[in-house]
Amino acid sequence: MLQIENITKNFGGVEAIKGSDFSVVEGRTTALIGPNGAGKTTLFDIISGFVRPDTGRVIFAGEELNKLQPFQRANLGISRTFQQVRLFRYLTIMDHLIMSEDSFDTKFWRNIFKRPRVERSKYEAVLEQFGIERTLDTVVSDLSYGQRKLLQIAMALRRPHKLLMLDEPVAGVNSVVQAKIENLLLDLKSKGETILLIDHDMNFVRRLADHVIALDAGVVIVDGTPEQVLNDSRVLEAYLGV
């Protein structure tokens, strides 16, 4: 589904990514782990087009993405969340859910002359499914951090997509929300969703991932099953410095 080939990226002389290669297999959950500064989020940004690599290629569903803009990559089927939740602070939950489902809203003239009917019950069902206990008309700046995380995941899932990329989906949320997100992802995994995720919680990664890729200082140091990777001495050294 996704191949990363010899990607390098420098930020003002700092080598963030030093020639990384890996792939994400369709229908599997792949976790990207590594200590802070390992280059995980930079790789996410390179895959989704927000950061241009210095060298290397990103191939998604057989198509090279390097020259495509982020919105074009999103429309090819890469749906992602961000470590720092990115929502539109003056808009409501319903605005967010509607915006994430199709591209009708970008048609200038059609929007002037046509008003599609909004079925509130459809969006209320989404809130129920994701356990967001607020009304559709709630402005997102009134949501708790955990509710915003859930909404962000709901939006990423509602977008027509082939690959779901989640950047630290459970970081900073309480145990109740964490359990909700984990159950949601386990359900998606059982349905054959292709997921690439970043997380620091190794127990969470162990329960969820089929495949783990460990990064350190911009290099893939080991990849394999969760058991192989999480017990590898190089990973322990990268995390604990021992």
Added chain:
Amino acid sequence: MSAYFSQILILICIYAIVAGSLNLAFGYTGLVNLGHIAFFGLGAYTSAILTVEYQVPFMAAFFAAGAVAGVFGWVITAITSRLKGDYFALAALAFNFLAVAVFLNWISFTHGPLGIAGVPRPQIFGLKILSPEGYAAFAFLVMAAVFLFMRRLTASRYGRVLEAVRDDALGAEALGKNVFRLKCQCLVASTFCAGLAGSLFAHFIQFIDPYSFYLPDLIVALTILIVGGLASLKGSLAGALIIIIIPELLRFLPIPDHVVGPLRQAVYSAILIGILLVRPRGIFGKVDLE
């Protein structure tokens, strides 16, 4: 007296369109277009030159005014596509200075500092609008049509996406929205409307010169916008009403004529500061001024 009130109504309509269209770019999409008055001027010059120099019928000149302003709006967005926030605002302001410099110095076309006199009153389908009351009715119809258009746009899903671009362009891009195209379309729509207002202005005053489209007018437009509130078309209407009417009250005070002009600018500033202190979002504003 009726002519006087008609003239006030015409100015309210013109400035409501200018502020409303600026709101479309600034309030709804986050494009701080400090060059908005240049597009108002481009519309005025286009309409004046076409009708005075080339005897083009008013309606054709009127829509050409919008079209020329819209094309320049597109050019500005394309040129400044990599600029954001304050940098876009400064580039847009620079465009305003550039436009005024062209109005001043392209003498063969614009008559330079002498301006263009004798801009005719509109003739629509053989009906010449000569009276202030007739022009006020026409200006009101144009304003109503422009606000209906902007209302349809901003209340639609498209309007929500523009607001998403304002709040977080990167987040909108991650949802598959072509942010550059959205900004282009918004600025073209906004500057098209400003161009129409320019045409209304030129055919109302019947004389234009480069200094009609300079910083004092930008301050008036921004004051209307901020007093009425960002991301609210209702606010732009209310703002225009307040900002045009309040300084007019100075005419009825025993103040020498030469003091009225500077005092008018002082009144704008006082209203602006007062609103920012008491109600930072303006009367009907939906978002903070940042």
